[in-house]
Amino acid sequence: MTHRALNIVPFVSVHNMMRLVNAVGVERFLTELATFVEDDFRRWPVFDKTPRLASHSVDGVIELMPTSDGITYGFKYVNGHPKNMRVGRQTVTAFGLLADVATGYPVLLSEMTILTALRTAATSAVAALHLARPGSRTMAIIGNGAQSEFQAVAFKALLGIDRLRLYDIERWASEKCARNLARYGFDVTICDGVASAVEGADIVTTVTADKQNATILTDNLVGAGQHINAVGGDCPGKTELHRDILLRADIFVEYPPQTRIEGEIQQLAADHPVTEFWRVIAGEVAGRRSAEQITLFDSVGFATEDFSALRYVRSKLALGGFHEDLDLLADPDEPRDLLGMVHRAAVSEISRP
Amino acid sequence: MTHRALNIVPFVSVHNMMRLVNAVGVERFLTELATFVEDDFRRWPVFDKTPRLASHSVDGVIELMPTSDGITYGFKYVNGHPKNMRVGRQTVTAFGLLADVATGYPVLLSEMTILTALRTAATSAVAALHLARPGSRTMAIIGNGAQSEFQAVAFKALLGIDRLRLYDIERWASEKCARNLARYGFDVTICDGVASAVEGADIVTTVTADKQNATILTDNLVGAGQHINAVGGDCPGKTELHRDILLRADIFVEYPPQTRIEGEIQQLAADHPVTEFWRVIAGEVAGRRSAEQITLFDSVGFATEDFSALRYVRSKLALGGFHEDLDLLADPDEPRDLLGMVHRAAVSEISRP
CATH class of the missing domain: 3.30.1780.10 (ornithine cyclodeaminase, domain 1)
Incomplete structure (x- = not known):
């Protein structure tokens, strides 16, 4: 035929x-x-x-x-x-x-x-290019499952991140993550807890998998100038950040009607101010404006x-x-x-x- | 691999x-x-x-x-x-x-x-089994495109329809339809107009393709006891039947919220009574109740x-x-x-x- x-x-x-x-x-x-x-x-x-x-x-x-x-x-x-x-x-x-x-x-x-794993990582890195402090080199990754490795490689490729601080409640996951990343030339530290992982990190990526409202990151752990790349909180009832962090951060989102249901900001009032990330790319609004500002990319993944x-x-x-x-x-x-x-x-x- | x-x-x-x-x-x-x-x-x-x-x-x-x-x-x-x-x-x-x-x-x-062509024809035939007069043998088909042939074969297989009266504004379409159906043993008549096609038909299938509100079938052409299998009117702004037919017929539909937008009944008030066809299959309500009743299956195609x-x-x-x-x-x-x-x-x- x-x-x-x-x-x-x-x-x-x-x-x-x-x-x-x-x-x-x-x-x-x-x-x-x-x-x-x-x-x-x-x-x-x-x-x-x-x-x-x-x-x-x-x-x-x-x-x-x-x-x-x-x-x-x-x-x-x-x-x-x-x-x-x-x-x-x-x-x-x-x-x-x-x-x-x-x-x-x-x-x-x-x-x-x-491909979804790759696009999620690429999107996070694009956001960080505009929202993280220039010259960022160290990233903490909380949750070391499949997506964490793609995040690491994307941040290296696009931002030059070369120091990783890994933490997972299962240590073998961090070890597997470090092993898979060995060829990319990172300086990798496997940490014993969230607090030590985020210590001194320019960027904190949260990418845990449990479907529940969890508090992976508490407010006291977040320092001035950090960029938080919140990947894991991506459906109703699944969040990773303490609400107080959200109140201190400038929040950037993909598509507000979806993120208000699925993202970290499901913890906030429906009219809490957020910035649509595309406006930063389009040059309509500024991304990071100061070295002290805490920025948060509340990513849930969007069809575009x-x-x-x-x-x-x-x-x-x-x-x-x-x-x-x-x-x-x-x-x-x-x-x-x-x-x-x-x-x-x-x-x-x-x-x- | x-x-x-x-x-x-x-x-x-x-x-x-x-x-x-x-x-x-x-x-x-x-x-x-x-x-x-x-x-x-x-x-x-x-x-x-x-x-x-x-x-x-x-x-x-x-x-x-x-x-x-x-x-x-x-x-x-x-x-x-x-x-x-x-x-x-x-x-x-x-x-x-x-x-x-x-x-x-x-x-x-x-x-x-x-497969969609086959399921559309099979669904029409299932409806006609419950809605057409018992012993129906003659079907008029108005519009002789791809779907018409599947309709004919389904009605033969399920209801024993063995006489077809075909009409299409393009005669070659009717001839192609008759040719493709030759192997199925129908007695086929190619007609010069809608009126002659529907004359004496137990079942009238309308399956035209133009995307507009058309009047393929006028009220005076529909006789007591006929079953109308309206297949072609299946999206907003696309209908085939004169409104007066709808007012005389008992109307059966797949899923009312969809049919009121896409079906023939988009011509009627939003509260015009219709029967959900599944209730007939489930034995909750009667299909055809008398030999004189005009029944209409206003089919738009549904996900199920x-x-x-x-x-x-x-x-x-x-x-x-x-x-x-x-x-x-x-x-x-x-x-x-x-x-x-x-x-x-x-x-x-x-x-x-």
């Missing part, structure tokens, strides 16, 4: 995503991806922004996150099932799609479990970031060899002749050797 | 869907699919019902249609771009996914351009029908040979070791011959 181009959608499997990331290099991948993320934040007003469409169950949530810039449409399928880890599955898996708005035809299907990541992957398909052709779209010779196409397929099946 | 089962999602391509339909047989496929549709209508209250999430543009719409029965989650991606036909593309293309609610892991990805269709396809995978393994999910040996998995992939790449 011959395929005409119209019915084919390029598909980037997990295997090919890993090959692509390795071929490009993790640090360069994150750096290039960050430019796509930044570009899309800059043109934020053109995006069709919809709250994610969530289907909740006892064990977790399945979400669809669509967006569009008027030319290209994208969505991500993502689940969140904390108990999965206990049975050797990912807490979060994802895949995504881009489509041509003019025709509605998909133009890319891609795994996004790995997935869109940026898919756009970046699509741009890389030109390299060749990193995708498969997926026969996803019916393409009869005559669009009104769908049943005829089915009938003809039977004939071609029989006539095969 | 070896794949463990966890990372693999079965994928039914267009090619394999056509092979599956032909292997099962179009009529049997529709008949079996109808039992899945009927089963899911019967347990309607268990479904998580969400209005479709639509992204509108100048040229069309891209929609995500999710639902869940608490055990399995499903969604369909579908576009509607009327102008596509002029450039040799499908007006509607679709694909769909099923996932396990307990883990959020996808369990089936399938083309749904062909796609869910039923995907469930049916999944049940057929046991036949073997009708799907490919898609490497869609990242599956590190240790869920928290995603970056380590990426690193190890590079090593395995280099060590390949």
Whole structure:
């Protein structure tokens, strides 16, 4: 059976995503991806922004996150099932799609479990570029699961962070994190507690996984001038920071209607002032204004970031060899002749050797 | 690279869907699919019902249609771009996914351009089984595009309809329809107008494609006892029936909040009485009550029908040979070791011959 181009959608499997990331290099991948993320934040007003469409169950949530810039449409399928880890599955898996708005035809299907980890880290680093003190070199990472490592590499690639202070309630997680990061040339210290980890850090990244209102970081631990990159508090009932920190910090968010429900600021009044981060990128408002200011990027992950990541992957398909052709779209010779196409397929099946 | 089962999602391509339909047989496929549709209508209250999430543009719409029965989650991606036909593309293309609610892991990805055509026809036939006069043998089909042929075969398979009266403003469409249906043993009459087509028909199926408020069928043409299967009026601003017909008919719909926006009843007051079709299947209310009653199934297509269709396809995978393994999910040996998995992939790449 011959395929005409119209019915084919390029598909980037997990295997090919890993090959692509390795071929490009993790640090360069994150750096290039960050430019796509930044570009899309800059043109934020053109995006069709919809709250994610969530289907909740006892064990977790399945979400669809669509967006569009008027030319290209994208969505991500993502689940969140904390108990999965206990049975050797990912807490979060994802895949995504881009489509041509003019025709509605998909133009890319891609795994996004790995890609989401990369885009989350790239987005955090883009924010820190504008919000952390210039010359920042030391980052504390509280919670040393899968995302922590991507955060570390992104902050090295984009900000030059080269000293890490790791803490996790499970020490083996910190050790695994240090091991995976060995090749990147960090000066790594595994710490015995949050207090020692954040001591002297320019940037504090919180990226713990427990689905509960936790207090990973208390107010007394946060010093003047620190940038807090709050990644782990990302759904209703899941926060990491003590409320008093939020009251002292200048808070930057992706999309306020979503962050007020899912982010750290779910602890605050609905009208607590926050700054939309895209306005910083667009030059409308200042990011960090002084060396003493405490800045907080209250990140929950937004559909435009997935869109940026898919756009970046699509741009890389030109390299060749990193995708498969997926026969996803019916393409009869005559669009009104769908049943005829089915009938003809039977004939071609029989006539095969 | 070896794949463990966890990372693999079965994928039914267009090619394999056509092979599956032909292997099962179009009529049997529709008949079996109808039992899945009927089963899911019967347990309607268990479904998580969400209005479709639509992204509108100048040229069309891209929609995500999710639902869940608490055990399995499903969604369909579908576009509607009327102008596509002029450039040799499908007006509607679709694909769909099923996932396990307990883990959020996808369990089936399938083309749904062909499958949607089949499920729409199967749903219409299920409705007619309960709403058309017993012993119906003649169906008029107004609009002879791709969907009309699936409608005809479904009505033959489920109701024994063996006489067709076809009308389309383009005669070649009727001729193509008659040609594709030749193998199914219908007595086919191609008619010169709507009036002659509906004359004496037990069932009138309207399935035209123009996106406008049209009057395909006027009130004087509808006789006592007829069942109207209104398929084509399925989005805001697109209707096929004169309002007076609606006022005379007993109207059955899938999901009132959606049908009042998208169906023929968008022409009526928001509180005009309609019957939810699932209640008929569940035995809560009667379908047809008399030989004179005019019944109308105001079909717009609902997410549960796609869910039923995907469930049916999944049940057929046991036949073997009708799907490919898609490497869609990242599956590190240790869920928290995603970056380590990426690193190890590079090593395995280099060590390949």
